[in-house]
Amino acid sequence: xxxxxxxxxxxxxGLTMGAVYALVALGLTLIYGVLHIINFAHGSLLMVGxxxxxxxxxxxxxxxxxxxxxxxALFFTGYALQWSVIGKASHGSDQNILLVTLGxxxxxxxxxxxxxxxxxxxxxxxxxxEMIDLGVALVPLPRVIAFAAALVLAAVLWxxxxxxxxGRAIRAVAKERQGARLVGIxxxxxxxxxxxxxxxxxxxxxxxxxxxxxxxxxxxxVFVLVAFTVVVLGGMGSFSGALIGGLxxxxxxxLGGLLLGESLGQMGIxxxxxxxxxxxxxxxFGSRLS
Amino acid sequence: xxxxxxxxxRGLRAGYDGVPVLHGVDLQVDAGEIVTLLGSNGxxxxxxxxxxxGLFQPSAGQVLFEGEDITGAPSMGIxxxxxxxxxxxxxIFPNLTVLENLELGSYRRARGHCSRNLECVTAIFPRxxxxxxxxxxxxxxxxxxxxxxxxxxxxxxxLLILDEPSLGLSPLLVEExxxxxxxxxxxxxxxxLVEQNVVQSLELAQRGYVLExxxxxxxxxxASLREDPALRRAYLGV
Numbered sequence: 001x002x003x004x005x006x007x008x009x010x011x012x013x014g015l016t017m018g019a020v021y022a023l024v025a026l027g028l029t030l031i032y033g034v035l036h037i038i039n040f041a042h043g044s045l046l047m048v049g050x051x052x053x054x055x056x057x058x059x060x061x062x063x064x065x066x067x068x069x070x071x072x073a074l075f076f077t078g079y080a081l082q083w084s085v086i087g088k089a090s091h092g093s094d095q096n097i098l099l100v101t102l103g104x105x106x107x108x109x110x111x112x113x114x115x116x117x118x119x120x121x122x123x124x125x126x127x128x129x130e131m132i133d134l135g136v137a138l139v140p141l142p143r144v145i146a147f148a149a150a151l152v153l154a155a156v157l158w159x160x161x162x163x164x165x166x167g168r169a170i171r172a173v174a175k176e177r178q179g180a181r182l183v184g185i186x187x188x189x190x191x192x193x194x195x196x197x198x199x200x201x202x203x204x205x206x207x208x209x210x211x212x213x214x215x216x217x218x219x220x221x222v223f224v225l226v227a228f229t230v231v232v233l234g235g236m237g238s239f240s241g242a243l244i245g246g247l248x249x250x251x252x253x254x255l256g257g258l259l260l261g262e263s264l265g266q267m268g269i270x271x272x273x274x275x276x277x278x279x280x281x282x283x284x285f286g287s288r289l290s
Numbered sequence: 291x292x293x294x295x296x297x298x299x300r301g302l303r304a305g306y307d308g309v310p311v312l313h314g315v316d317l318q319v320d321a322g323e324i325v326t327l328l329g330s331n332g333x334x335x336x337x338x339x340x341x342x343x344g345l346f347q348p349s350a351g352q353v354l355f356e357g358e359d360i361t362g363a364p365s366m367g368i369x370x371x372x373x374x375x376x377x378x379x380x381x382i383f384p385n386l387t388v389l390e391n392l393e394l395g396s397y398r399r400a401r402g403h404c405s406r407n408l409e410c411v412t413a414i415f416p417r418x419x420x421x422x423x424x425x426x427x428x429x430x431x432x433x434x435x436x437x438x439x440x441x442x443x444x445x446x447x448x449l450l451i452l453d454e455p456s457l458g459l460s461p462l463l464v465e466e467x468x469x470x471x472x473x474x475x476x477x478x479x480x481x482x483l484v485e486q487n488v489v490q491s492l493e494l495a496q497r498g499y500v501l502e503x504x505x506x507x508x509x510x511x512x513a514s515l516r517e518d519p520a521l522r523r524a525y526l527g528v
Contacts, residue, residue, distance in 0.1 A: 175384055179380075181366075182365065182369070183369065183394050185366065186366050
């Protein structure tokens with residue numbers, strides 16, 4: 001069972017899933033870095049993205065083309081949610097934001113149950129079962145696309161945060177809100193932009209995920225726990241941490257599934273989670289707690 | 291009608307969560323003037339600044355800037371008009387580079403002049419010029435204070451509020467700081483200098499106000515304040 005002919009394809013499959021985890025975690029870590037809260041609505045917003053891509057597919061739009069619709073759509077959803085609900089209801093207290101996002105996730109999930117029923121749905125695309133021969137392994141085409149696209153999107157996100165005016169303002173607000181107000185940054189707008197960009201990552205992840213996954217009202221739970229682990233493993237608020245952590249967790253899950261059986265595959269993830277908290281609570285790339 | 295003041299604060303009342311701190315403050319700054327606001331810890335100096343800068347909403351009173359009512363306006367609108375505060379504790383962005391900190395200084399105002407102002411600021415503070423790619427959090431305290439002032443200057447302020455710029459600096463750096471403030475003033479900048487450093491502030495300023503328990507208890511020309519027996523007793527111990 002430990003033969004490289006089996007291990008290598010499993011690791012590569014894990015990497016592809018890990019890239020999607022990384023994308024989800026990047027959104028979570030961005031929102032955490034700026035707003036200093038864990039967004040409990042992250043999973044349900046991914047679910048919203050998956051349903052969006054699902055219905056667009058039913059209307060005849062390929063999931064990869066749906067990126068053009070779903071990324072802006074989820075961005076505006078996130079922006080509006082932060083601007084009109086979370087920010088207004090939080091009254092400046094971080095604990096309130098936590099509860100508001102938790103409440104929002106319950107509302108969103110139950111609306112999905114009401115409108116879409118609890119059925120698990122999948123889509124059929126002509127390329128769903130097409131395999132790409134990478135030499136060492138045969139990998140399903142949707143996974144190759146998801147991996148490449150997730151890395152490209154991570155690079156775009158990095159450029160946005162590191163090299164643009166908006167990114168500078170986001171990083172400024174993340175560490176020094178009062179200083180940001182004093183140079184004339186509209187802090188509430190930056191909060192909403194960060195939430196919007198974090199949510200837009202979910203729109204992208206949803207479109208990449210749909211051809212190789214399923215959608216149901218509770219599908220977000222699978223990802224939000226994993227993404228949370230990735231964020232803690234990589235270091236809260238760290239970008240490179242989320243990316244590398246995501247890939248690492250993807251491989252762990254895949255190899256764990258291979259060695260322990262599919263249903264126990266996620267156990268490895270939480271072992272890593274506990275080990276991180278015990279031995280390096282600030283994460284692989286996090287700054288040490290001051 | 292008198293001449294329009296640069297900054298005209300009338301009967302300002304403010305506080306936190308209903309606890310009043312300022313009980314009706316009147317204060318004026320004219321163009322090209324250095325005015326110093328003196329007072330001990332807890333007198334309400336920073337509360338006043340933060341209400342002027344729009345970080346908090348005053349409960350009563352009026353703030354006029356160049357004749358226009360800016361009472362309760364959001365901070366970004368106040369910065370856009372050229373009323374810029376260099377806050378106590380510097381409030382620089384520690385995770386950003388020195389260059390990025392300075393660039394963000396012109397985020398809301400004087401954006402088109404960013405590169406020209408960057409040259410001016412690095413000419414005033416050569417130390418910052420040498421450290422542009424360095425993370426601002428790694429600067430020494432004095433350098434961080436320079437960065438905070440440099441960031442404020444990037445917005446081409448009409449009035450610069452300096453909240454305790456000498457706090458936490460070594461005596462030598464305090465001298466340097468006051469020399470810098472004099473130089474900025476000589477270039478025509480109006481300054482509201484909020485200080486606990488009474489002697490040096492009154493040497494520099496044309497006029498001064500003394501804030502105590504949220505009220506202006508004394509005001510006048512710097513020369514008259516220097517001679518005031520109550521002030522000498524309270525702050526200079528003579």
